[in-house]
Amino acid sequence: MKHKVRRREFLGVAAGGAAGVGAWTRVAAAPAANALVSPGCRGTKVRVAKIYLGRHGALWPSPRMDLDAEVARYQGEFARMRKEFADVEFLEGGLVATKEAAAALKPGLEDVDGVLAIHLSMGGVLPAIREILSAGKPTMLFAAPYSGHEWVGFGALRKEPAGALLECMLTSDLAQLAAAVRPFRAIHHLREAKILNVTGRDMPADYLEAVKAKFGTEFVKIGKERVIDAYESIADADARDETERWISGAEQVVEPTREEIFKACKLALALEKVVNEEGATGITSDCYGTMYRQLPAFQCIGFTRLNDLGLAGICESDLRSAMTHIIFQGLSGRPGFISDPTVDESCGGIVLAHCLGTRKMDGPEGRACPYRLRTVQERQEGVVAQVRMDVGRKVTQAILADVDLLLYFTGEIIAVPDVDRGCRTQITVKVDGDAAKLWQNWSSGLHRVTCYGDLTADLKRFCRFKGIALTCEA
Numbered sequence: 001m002k003h004k005v006r007r008r009e010f011l012g013v014a015a016g017g018a019a020g021v022g023a024w025t026r027v028a029a030a031p032a033a034n035a036l037v038s039p040g041c042r043g044t045k046v047r048v049a050k051i052y053l054g055r056h057g058a059l060w061p062s063p064r065m066d067l068d069a070e071v072a073r074y075q076g077e078f079a080r081m082r083k084e085f086a087d088v089e090f091l092e093g094g095l096v097a098t099k100e101a102a103a104a105l106k107p108g109l110e111d112v113d114g115v116l117a118i119h120l121s122m123g124g125v126l127p128a129i130r131e132i133l134s135a136g137k138p139t140m141l142f143a144a145p146y147s148g149h150e151w152v153g154f155g156a157l158r159k160e161p162a163g164a165l166l167e168c169m170l171t172s173d174l175a176q177l178a179a180a181v182r183p184f185r186a187i188h189h190l191r192e193a194k195i196l197n198v199t200g201r202d203m204p205a206d207y208l209e210a211v212k213a214k215f216g217t218e219f220v221k222i223g224k225e226r227v228i229d230a231y232e233s234i235a236d237a238d239a240r241d242e243t244e245r246w247i248s249g250a251e252q253v254v255e256p257t258r259e260e261i262f263k264a265c266k267l268a269l270a271l272e273k274v275v276n277e278e279g280a281t282g283i284t285s286d287c288y289g290t291m292y293r294q295l296p297a298f299q300c301i302g303f304t305r306l307n308d309l310g311l312a313g314i315c316e317s318d319l320r321s322a323m324t325h326i327i328f329q330g331l332s333g334r335p336g337f338i339s340d341p342t343v344d345e346s347c348g349g350i351v352l353a354h355c356l357g358t359r360k361m362d363g364p365e366g367r368a369c370p371y372r373l374r375t376v377q378e379r380q381e382g383v384v385a386q387v388r389m390d391v392g393r394k395v396t397q398a399i400l401a402d403v404d405l406l407l408y409f410t411g412e413i414i415a416v417p418d419v420d421r422g423c424r425t426q427i428t429v430k431v432d433g434d435a436a437k438l439w440q441n442w443s444s445g446l447h448r449v450t451c452y453g454d455l456t457a458d459l460k461r462f463c464r465f466k467g468i469a470l471t472c473e474a
Contacts, residue, residue, distance in 0.1 A: 042281060046188040047112045048181055049137075051093035051105065053128055054120030054147075061121060061146035070120050071095060077174045084178040087185070098124050102131035109135040113191075114184035114465070116177075119143035125150045126157070133162050138187065138465035140180045141168045167461045183462040186330030189281075191216030195312065195322050196275065196283040198222055198299075200290030207319065214403045214466070217326070219319060220278070224294050230270035230277075231296050239266035246301065246373065246385075255375040256383045260297070264383040267295060268302035275311060282312025284322055298382030300356045307335040310364040314338065315356045321447050323400045328451040331458040333363045336449035337389075339397075340423060343439045349430045350438065351417060352397065352450055357387030357425030361452050374424045386424040388416050395429055396455040401444035406463055409438060409474040410454050433474030441473045 052074070056067050078085065091112065093105050109115065115137050119125060125148060133139055143151055151170060157163040167183070169176055195217070197203060203221055211217050242265040247253060253261070275283050283306065285291050285299050303313025310329070314322040315338055325336040339352035355376045359368040371385040391413050398408035411429035418426070427450070431438055463470040 042192065042279065044188070044192050045087055045089040046181065046185045047089050047091065048184055049091045049093055049105070049109055049112045049115045051102075051115065051117045051132065052095045052120055053097075053117055053125045054095060055097040055123030058121035058123045058148070060148055065121065067095065067120060074118060074174070074177075077177060081175070081178055085181070088181060095120075096128050099127040099131045102128040106131070106135045109137050112137060113188045114138040114140060114181070116180055117141050119147040119150070122148035122150065126153055129157070129166075130162055133166055136165065138165050138184060139167070140183070140461070141166060142177060142180055143168065143170050144172050144174070145170075164467075165465055167464055179458065182331045182458050183465050186327050186458075186462050187215075187465065189326050189330035190323070192281070193312075193326050194218045194220060194278070194280040194282075195314070195319075195326075196220050196222050196278055196280045197285070197317055197319070198224060198227055198283065198291055198295075199286035199317050200224070200294075201286060201317070203319070210403045211319075211323065215323070217323065219322075220280070222274070222278075224291060227267075227270060227274060227295055230273045231267055234266050234269045234273070236266070238269060242266070242269060249368070249371070250373045250385075251370050252372045254372055254386075255380075256373055261301075261373060261383050263297040264301040267297045267299060268305045271299065271302035271313070272306065272309075275306065282306065282314060282322060282325070284312075284314035284317050284319070286317040288316055298376060298379075298384070300376065300382060300384040303356055304358055304385050307358045308360040308364065308368070310335070313356075315354070316447075318447055320400055320445075321449050324398050324406075324449040327400065327406075327459075327462065328396075328398070328449065328455070331455055331462060332451055332453055334361060334366075334452050335363070336451050337361065337425070337427075338447055338449050340446055341448060342422065343435055344428065345435050347414065347428065347430060348435045349411070349414060349428050350435060351422070351426055351428050352448065353417075353423040353426040355384045355386075355423040355425065357385045357389075359385060359387055361387075361389060377420065377423050384424050386418075388418075389413060389425075389427050390452075391416060393452050394454045395427075395450050395452055396459070397429070397448040397450050398455075398459065399444055399448050400468075404467065405444075405469050405471065406459065407444060407471050407473050408456070408459060409433060409472055410456060411474075431474045433472070435474070438474040 052071050096102050154168045158166050208219055243262045306313035312325050321338045328336045335358050337358050339354045342351045360366050370388045374384055374386045376382040393413050396410050400406050410432045413427045414430045415428035
């Protein structure tokens, strides 16, 4: 990424209006293992401009408040939560008290993913916010109670054209600072994402152009020969080791033979090799179409493995599900589970099923769900992980139906069916809302992508920043 304005220039221009933050330095947390942070961007960091808004001696919250100490208190919270910000590079803009000081910061905002503005006291805040927004960057305004009376104008500002890229968090919970950067992370992940598509079909040019223009995401078609060459390059000893890991970790091996598992694991290593060599962040395949029986094994184990690593393994050349998967990873650090749903109104729920189960639904550093090794139900061949997810977990289901529309609903896992119908990995989700309304409103195809957690607030912020209509189906 080219930076037309050097970081030192960005930091220096605000020095006249800064106080209490010490040296003007960039703050990039050291890499750290944490389930909330996804590694899916190949080491590139989310760039966030951090600005404090306030004036020394302001009457509210108190003329006696030590503004430097208040900044230091927030900085201490950022340090305490360094794991949550392990993939974030903060550009410290200092303390801004005037519109002019905010204007001086604007040249350095060109290459950031978003702006985090923290309201500390009264005095010049609204003009400064308007100036920051004029840079055209997604801006999260964090305002704790007693920070000032300006909050009464935040709602009106959001309704103006100038406030289209403004989101606000009014809370005393400083842990929500981590939530404030999540939409920036999703934006960054989409822009940096490169997804390989193993297919013999032409990809939809109009869709690819629209995705690239709006999000920066790149889809690259590769042929089966590329994957087969990688498969043949994998040492049998490495594939045997991988086979043993999958067999020893399984609760049970039901149908597949050891030879079938070996081929699936060798292909899994080959898929990772191709992703690494291409500098990609994920891969999908036309596994039920032009790639059916064209590769040495089914790709399911390889896709599950990539999801466990914090990358993306997507079935059936489903580009929309791939985009949704990336959004979920960016917002939560957790992967998605693509499903073929079927409704059960008797429990107010919907059964979400697919043969490609994801073991580490809590992210790469999280606990792996129990699994059995099975065949693909519909084909009665191949190898898949039949994953038993956690009953009682809140979940969000979504699909980026078009570049301007995201459909979603939320619910709770109430059962993990184990039946020889549908697909191997299944969860029954009691819908938050009305299951009948859900199926009556259903559109945009079959697949939905499921992620642990209620991500409604995160999706609302992300969609506002990207100009996407967010529609709850239930």
